Amino acid sequence: MLFAVGGRWDIAVAAWIFPVLLLRFTRLSRAWSGALWIWLAHLGAAVFWVQESALGLNTVVLAGAVALAALQTLPFLADRxxxxxxxxxPAALVFPAGVAAAEFLITLVSPFGTAYGSLAVTQHADLPLLQVVSVTGPWGIGFLIGYAASTVNGIWDRPAWRDGLVCIAVLLSVLLAGGARSAFFPPHGATVRIAGVSPSRTVTERLQDTLARFADGPGGIAAAPVTAVRPAMTAVEDDLLAATRREAAAGAKIVIWPENAVRTQEAQESAAIAAARAQARRSGVYLEIGVRVYSTTAPAHGRDEALLIDPHGTVLWTYQKAHPIPGSERFTPGDGQVPVVRTPYGRLANVICYDADFPDLMRTRADIMLVPAHDWKEYGAAHTDKAVLAAVEGGYSLIRQDAEGVSAAYDGQGHVLATADYFATGRQTMVADVPVHGGTTVYDRVADTFAWLCLAGLGVLTVTALVRPRRPVGR
Structure with missing residues (x-):
């Protein structure tokens, strides 16, 4: 189970094995004592994920882990x-419906989205399987994994190979349909050259050292003398502007900077944006910039923004990050209204980093989704891997430029168009030729209908079970 938590050490097949064994344990245990052990197992897995991802275990995170573990225990208890x-x-459907329903409920009631608790993210590299999320959302993969576990345990209890053949047929049908989608209906048509640029490690580390001098964090940075912080901030901005000129000269039509690429005190924000507008106008590109604004206004002390500037230097949108990382980030959140603009290169849309872990936010009619991000070494690759689900769910290309992690560009079927690792080079630049026409998916049209059906189906199965007499089972 520890190798299927959505972290950097995931092994895809582990996500199919551990539910079989945990379900076996609960079927051989007393209902409530077995549920307690399953809850402890999920709590241990959550703590393991926090530690392997270097998130830091604080009160908020621990409380979230306790609650999520309880939700993840419910499918096992329902099956028992x-x-x-x-x-x-119908008995074989209790556990898979419960898994899908629990994963869906996590995104409804918790501030963690699909960052933790979704089995689908462990399958990010299996493109044939991944295509099912364009119909069901991520909940479909959790359902299939749960269905396989339930079927194996059913055969374990009472050999019934017909049930096994049905399960195999369902899984093969999903894989064949997904493979056919990629083989016969690949993304095609015109492309646009998009460049993702991050500041060099030298200027980044210099700025980090400068900001670290202020022990009281964002509030202290906001109140600091301009001469104490502005030179290091300007060096980063100049590096990004130079990289933008270079990539525009090489043919890029869209350039994206990462989250928090520009760090500025509130009084200096307009000057930093003006420099970016002038560069977009001179280079003739659409320029997406990430801006961290430090404000003296408590308690948030600032904003986390992304601005899209057109080739005329006009700011087309200013988007504020809607989902701060619980227990980690502190700033004024935005309203979650995803901006979309029509351009010669299709409909461009934008969210920031952690926002992409919330499927409802990512259901946007767009052709290209821009995702400026800022992770860290232990979590950057895993977080970017998860973003592929949003691309397949929405049928659009997704460009995730990560300041201190792994950047990647995906098309609407999840194919990797380009990737770059900040820690593998002194200067991170990612260039990709990206399709300008996305596609409308079933999931985009019907939203979370599959997840609601699983919830409703679990309710019907519960009522049916309560009115039926208990059938004898040899355990």
Whole structure:
């Protein structure tokens, strides 16, 4: 289970194995004592994920882990309490419906989105399987993994190979359909050259050293003398502007900077934006810039923004990050209204980093989704890997430029168009030729219908089980 938590040490097949064994344990245990152990197992996995991702275990994160573990335990408890009261076929659906429903509920009631608790993210490299999320959302993969676990345990209890053949047929059908989608309906048509640029490590580290001198954090940075912080901030801005000129000269039509690429005191923000506007106008590019504004206004002390500037130097949108990382980030959140503008290169849209972990926010009719991000070494690659799900769900290309992590460009079927690792080079630049026409997916049209059906189905199965007599099972 520890190798299927959505972290940097994930092994895809582990996500298919551990539910089989945990479900076996609960079916051989007393209902409530077994549920307690399953809850402890999920809590341990959550703590492991926090530690391997170097998130830092604080009160908020621990409370979230306790609550998420309880939700993840419910499918096992439902299977233990209901399956003995149901015919074999509907009984096999209790656990998979419970898994999909629990994953969906996590995104509704917690501030963590799909960052933790989604089995789909462990399968990010399996493109044939991944295509199912364009119909069901990420909940479809959790359902299939749960269905496989339930079927194996059903055969373990009472050999019924017909059930196994049905399960295999379902899984093969999903894989064949996904493979056919990639083979026969690949993204095609015109492309646009997009460059993602991050500041060099030298100027980045100099700025980090400068900001670290202010022990009281954003508030202290906001109140600091301009001469104490502005030179280091300006060096980063100049580096980004130079990189933008270079990539525009090489043919890029869209340039994206990462989250918090520009760090500026509130009084200096307009000057920093003016420099970016002038560069976009001179280079004739659409320029997306990430800006961290330090304000003396408590308690947030600032904003986390992304601005899109057109080739005329006009600011087309100013988007504020809607989902601060719980227990880690402190700034004024935005309203979650995803901006979309029409350009010669299709409909461009934008969210910031952690926002992409919330499927409802990512259901946007766009052709290209720009995602400026800022991670860290232990989590950058895993976080970028997860972003591929949003691209397939929405049918659009997704460009994730990560300040201190792994950047990647995906098309609407999840193919990797380009990637760059900040820690593998002194200057991170990623260039990709990206399709300018996205596609409308079933999931985009029906939203979370599949997840709601799983919730409703679990309710129907529960009522059915309660009104039926318990059938004897030899355990």
């Amino acid at each position: 309490l209901l399956t003995d009261r149901l015919p074999a076929a």
